[in-house]
Amino acid sequence: MSARAWSAAAVATLAREAARSADTHLLQLGLPAFPGIDLYFKDESSHPTGSLKHRLARSLFLYALCNGRLREGQGTIDASSGSTAISEAWFARLLGLRFTAVMPETTAPAKVRLLRDYGADAVLAPVGADCRAVARARAAADDLCFLDQFGLAERATDWRGNNNIAESILAQMAREPHPEPAWIVCGAGTGGTSATIGRYLRLRGTRTRLCVAEPRGGAFAEGWRRRDPDARASAATVIEGIGRPRAEPGFLYDVVDAVDEVDDADSIAGAWLLGERLGRRYGGSSGTVLLACLRLARGMHAAGTGGSIVGLLGDGGERYAETLFDAAWLAARGIDVAAARAALRRQFDTGLPPGVPRTGLSPPASFPVRDR
Numbered sequence: 001m002s003a004r005a006w007s008a009a010a011v012a013t014l015a016r017e018a019a020r021s022a023d024t025h026l027l028q029l030g031l032p033a034f035p036g037i038d039l040y041f042k043d044e045s046s047h048p049t050g051s052l053k054h055r056l057a058r059s060l061f062l063y064a065l066c067n068g069r070l071r072e073g074q075g076t077i078d079a080s081s082g083s084t085a086i087s088e089a090w091f092a093r094l095l096g097l098r099f100t101a102v103m104p105e106t107t108a109p110a111k112v113r114l115l116r117d118y119g120a121d122a123v124l125a126p127v128g129a130d131c132r133a134v135a136r137a138r139a140a141a142d143d144l145c146f147l148d149q150f151g152l153a154e155r156a157t158d159w160r161g162n163n164n165i166a167e168s169i170l171a172q173m174a175r176e177p178h179p180e181p182a183w184i185v186c187g188a189g190t191g192g193t194s195a196t197i198g199r200y201l202r203l204r205g206t207r208t209r210l211c212v213a214e215p216r217g218g219a220f221a222e223g224w225r226r227r228d229p230d231a232r233a234s235a236a237t238v239i240e241g242i243g244r245p246r247a248e249p250g251f252l253y254d255v256v257d258a259v260d261e262v263d264d265a266d267s268i269a270g271a272w273l274l275g276e277r278l279g280r281r282y283g284g285s286s287g288t289v290l291l292a293c294l295r296l297a298r299g300m301h302a303a304g305t306g307g308s309i310v311g312l313l314g315d316g317g318e319r320y321a322e323t324l325f326d327a328a329w330l331a332a333r334g335i336d337v338a339a340a341r342a343a344l345r346r347q348f349d350t351g352l353p354p355g356v357p358r359t360g361l362s363p364p365a366s367f368p369v370r371d372r
């Protein structure tokens with residue numbers, strides 16, 4: 001087959017996969033403490049490969065093909081904390097290509113097993129190593145196609161539409177009481193999701209604001225305050241997929257209206273609470289998002305406004321059975337999830353902020369929101 005014919009067939013294979021896949025659900029979660037504020041969650045765990053990285057992996061392969069830099073029989077490689085690698089491995093197999101993931105050695109064991117089940121190779125890099133640099137060097141040495149999620153996420157996704165996540169959310173909200181969300185809340189890993197949502201909200205002329213939910217001290221939070229493309233994290237996190245150690249090329253600070261930093265114990269408690277209230281478990285980044293949604297709802301309630309808030313559930317909880325949902329794993333890291341869960345349940349059900357007695361007045365939300 002000629003190079004051009006193989007590329008055309010591969011693009012057609014990706015288009016067929018997209019046509020076979022259904023859109024993800026928009027779930028509603030009752031928030032009785034704040035009447036008039038409706039809370040929704042975009043459930044990205046329902047993709048064929050179990051996370052929002054399904055969208056990204058499809059876009060990255062399409063982008064490599066359409067840029068003429070992926071050939072028949074060529075191996076592919078990327079740096080990933082796991083979820084992107086799983087989706088990329090799945091798409092590589094669909095296209096009949098080999099895939100290698102460069103990932104930190106601390107990645108959840110269940111993720112590594114799943115990856116090997118997909119027929120991919122895993123290179124485990126020591127903590128602190130720059131996985132992206134390792135992947136780029138290997139690509140150059142072995143003539144592999146470097147998919148480069150961190151370098152290309154923000155531009156590989158078609159933010160103008162083509163069923164991107166933002167278009168899907170607004171379409172699914174159309175018949176709700178507050179169809180234009182007051183806020184959309186997501187995490188930042190590659191920054192691709194927040195960039196796509198932020199751009200699309202402007203393209204559509206909405207008043208919706210975008211909040212990035214970030215593990216405390218993560219590089220997005222540090223960078224957003226000063227618009228610093230070289231920001232470093234001031235603290236590490238156990239939440240996978242978000243809370244990057246350094247600012248990524250795809251971080252578009254200017255489309256983000258607020259950043260809410262959440263402690264790991266609270267994010268984990270949030271993941272547990274989502275499991276209790278939605279009937280199935282979600283990962284740590286979904287918990288981070290829940291906490292930010294709750295804080296925004298409290299701020300809206302204090303300001304006397306109603307409306308809708310849409311949060312993103314990045315992946316399911318099954319990948320974290322041996323980590324975030326394992327009592328011994330948490331105890332070994334000094335994370336008191338029982339206390340955090342009790343405090344969060346109380347916050348969720350009463351609407352009171354942490355540490356305020358039931359009879360107290362709730363202060364307004366205090367995290368920074370940029371004027372527009």
Ligand SMILES: *Cc1c(COP(=O)(O)O)cnc(C)c1O
Pocket residue numbers: 051052053083084153187188189190191192193194240241242283285286314315
């Ligand atoms: C990657 C990821 C995110 C963040 O999405 P980006 O588009 O990469 O910024 C959030 N949650 C999970 C579980 C992820 O894997």
